Amino acid sequence: MATHPAVVTTAPRAPLSIRHVPTVVCAADEVRVRVDWTATTPFDLHQADGGLVVTHGVLGSSYAGVVIELGVDVRDLSIGSKVFGFGFRGQQEHAFQLFVTVPMYLCGEIPSTIAPSAAVTIPDSFATAVHSVTAALHIPLPWPVPGHPPANADTLILIWGAASSAGTVTLQVLVHWGYRNVLATASPHHHVRLRELGAAAVFDYRDTDCVEQILETARMGRSEAPSIPLVLDCIGSVTGSIRPIARLTEAGTRVAVLLPVVIRAPSTDELPEYAMEVAGKAVFAEGVSVEGVRTHAYLENGELKARMQSEMMPALMAVGAVGPLSSTVVEGASLLERAERALAIMRDGISRQRLVWQVSGEGE
Numbered sequence: 001m002a003t004h005p006a007v008v009t010t011a012p013r014a015p016l017s018i019r020h021v022p023t024v025v026c027a028a029d030e031v032r033v034r035v036d037w038t039a040t041t042p043f044d045l046h047q048a049d050g051g052l053v054v055t056h057g058v059l060g061s062s063y064a065g066v067v068i069e070l071g072v073d074v075r076d077l078s079i080g081s082k083v084f085g086f087g088f089r090g091q092q093e094h095a096f097q098l099f100v101t102v103p104m105y106l107c108g109e110i111p112s113t114i115a116p117s118a119a120v121t122i123p124d125s126f127a128t129a130v131h132s133v134t135a136a137l138h139i140p141l142p143w144p145v146p147g148h149p150p151a152n153a154d155t156l157i158l159i160w161g162a163a164s165s166a167g168t169v170t171l172q173v174l175v176h177w178g179y180r181n182v183l184a185t186a187s188p189h190h191h192v193r194l195r196e197l198g199a200a201a202v203f204d205y206r207d208t209d210c211v212e213q214i215l216e217t218a219r220m221g222r223s224e225a226p227s228i229p230l231v232l233d234c235i236g237s238v239t240g241s242i243r244p245i246a247r248l249t250e251a252g253t254r255v256a257v258l259l260p261v262v263i264r265a266p267s268t269d270e271l272p273e274y275a276m277e278v279a280g281k282a283v284f285a286e287g288v289s290v291e292g293v294r295t296h297a298y299l300e301n302g303e304l305k306a307r308m309q310s311e312m313m314p315a316l317m318a319v320g321a322v323g324p325l326s327s328t329v330v331e332g333a334s335l336l337e338r339a340e341r342a343l344a345i346m347r348d349g350i351s352r353q354r355l356v357w358q359v360s361g362e363g364e
Contacts, residue, residue, distance in 0.1 A: 006058045006097030007339040009048045013271065016048070016343070018336050021058060024092040024101040025069070031104055032069035033083055035359040037120040038062060038095040039327070040342035041165070046260060048343055050272040059339075060095030061088050064110065064120035065360065074104050076310070082110045085309050086123035088296050096339055098360055105306055108314035118324035119317070121354040122169065124295070126313050126322065128258065129170040131298035136256030136291050137230050141177055143303075143312055149178035156218055156227070158183045158248075160241050161234035162199065163190035165325055165354060166258060170232060171197050176321040183214060183228070205240070211247045226250035233257040237265070243282045251287025259292045266347055327354035335359060 003020040010017055026032050039062045047059060064084040067077050077083065085107030087093025092101045110119045133139045137157070140150075157174060161167045162184030174182050175198035184194050185205040194202050201217050203210050218227040228248060235241035236258050245255060260274040261281055275281065278292045299305045316322040330345065332338035338357040345355055 004098040005335060006091075006094075007060070007336060008057050008096075009059055013049050016059075016336060016340050019058075021091060021097060023099050026071040026074075026101055027103075028071045028073040029103050030071045030101055031067050031074055031077055031083070031107065032099055032101045033063065033065045033085075033107065034068050034362070035063045035095055035098060035100055036065040036362055037117050037356055038064075038359050039120050039124075040330070040339070040346060040355045040357070041124060042346065043124075044096075045266050045343060045346050046272065046274065049266040049347065050274055058091050058094040058097050060097070062086050062120050062123040063095035063100055063359075064116035065100075068099075069101075071104075077104065077107075077109065082116060083107045084110050084116065084119040084123055084313075086127050096359070105310050108310045111314060111318040114317060114324060117329065117356055118327065120356055121165070121325040121327050122317065122322065123309065123313065125165040125169040125325065126173075126316075127298055127308065128166040128293070128295040129173045130304065130308055130312070131295055131301075132166070132232055132256050132258065132293045133170060133173060134304070135297070135301065136293045137232060137254060139174075139177075139179075139230070141173070143307060145177060149180070153178050153180050155179065155229055156181045156183060156222075157230045157232070158185075158214065158228050158245075159199075159232050159234060160185045160205065160245055162186050162194050162202070164234045167232075167234040168194075168197070168325060169322060170234070171199060172322045173316075174198075176316065183217065185210065185214075205244070211244055215248055226252040229253060231255045235262075236260060237262045238281045242278065246282035246284045246288075249288045250285055253285075253288045255284070255288060255290045256293050257290065259294055261292070267349075268347055325354045327356045330355050330357040332357070 002023040004023050006021045008019045038060050067081040087102045159167050163186035181200050184199040184202045191202040233241045257278045264273040266272040278290050330342040342355040
């Protein structure tokens with residue numbers, strides 16, 4: 001069997017390595033993609049440093065590249081199509097390797113106006129946003145998007161960590177579907193951008209009275225309870241987000257927390273510590289619903305499985321409803337060096353931008 005190089009992790013905090021893995025031939029409904037670009041995400045760091053939900057092997061999830069092989073049942077793509085997507089279920093779908101072989105519903109065609117290096121910033125965050133909104137917050141996102149606002153367009157929705165990749169895409173998704181009262185927390189230098197994207201109000205999560213500010217704004221001119229019905233926590237930090245959120249919730253509030261729960265974040269000095277359950281991490285009022293979100297579970301929704309990456313994601317990017325995230329290109333003389341540098345930058349907390357890097361050395 002033919003093989004190709006892949007970046008793998010062998011043990012928590014161990015140096016990454018290059019391994020030659022099998023090049024998987026397409027099944028009937030699959031495509032093989034030469035990976036030109038990928039993005040290193042916090043989840044990659046959680047896996048590399050903390051061994052989170054991983055059998056050590058090929059890392060990576062978001063990819064952008066060129067179709068080089070088609071299964072016999074694939075109709076909407078061609079050899080040479082530029083595609084992007086989010087793969088996560090096994091070695092052949094992981095992105096830190098020269099080729100991925102994925103079912104056609106795990107990729108979409110890159111709009112002609114968007115460079116592959118920009119497109120690769122989106123897939124995992126888009127999947128997280130749509131799945132969190134529909135499955136955990138129970139907000140319907142009918143497709144195609146209706147030409148009128150939803151009946152509950154004025155519902156208050158709080159995104160904690162809205163400048164994160166998942167938070168930014170979630171804001172864009174909610175605004176595009178017509179939700180008008182999305183509140184956000186972020187560092188001050190992100191506030192102008194989040195308002196431009198449609199946030200009704202933005203708060204500095206580091207302010208000692210941030211919770212009080214949010215509640216004051218939420219209650220302004222309103223008598224309904226709870227003051228904030230829906231909260232999405234895009235940070236998942238016990239001290240940095242879950243406990244402050246618990247203070248602003250009331251009976252009837254629904255809270256969705258992106259997993260894993262971070263008890264201690266990865267750093268150059270300490271091993272990380274995680275949990276996969278939110279229960280017990282903060283004291284919530286009686287009647288508050290709290291749910292941890294596992295993005296990979298979106299495939300349980302048959303409609304989203306069929307359409308989210310192949311149809312919705314490219315269409316929303318083509319019309320500018322969801323835009324590429326701010327990114328930094330990580331350079332390096334080799335595939336391994338680029339992968340190691342990206343993880344090191346994330347571990348040091350230097351960059352809040354998407355860290356993108358070339359895999360094949362081709363394609364732009």
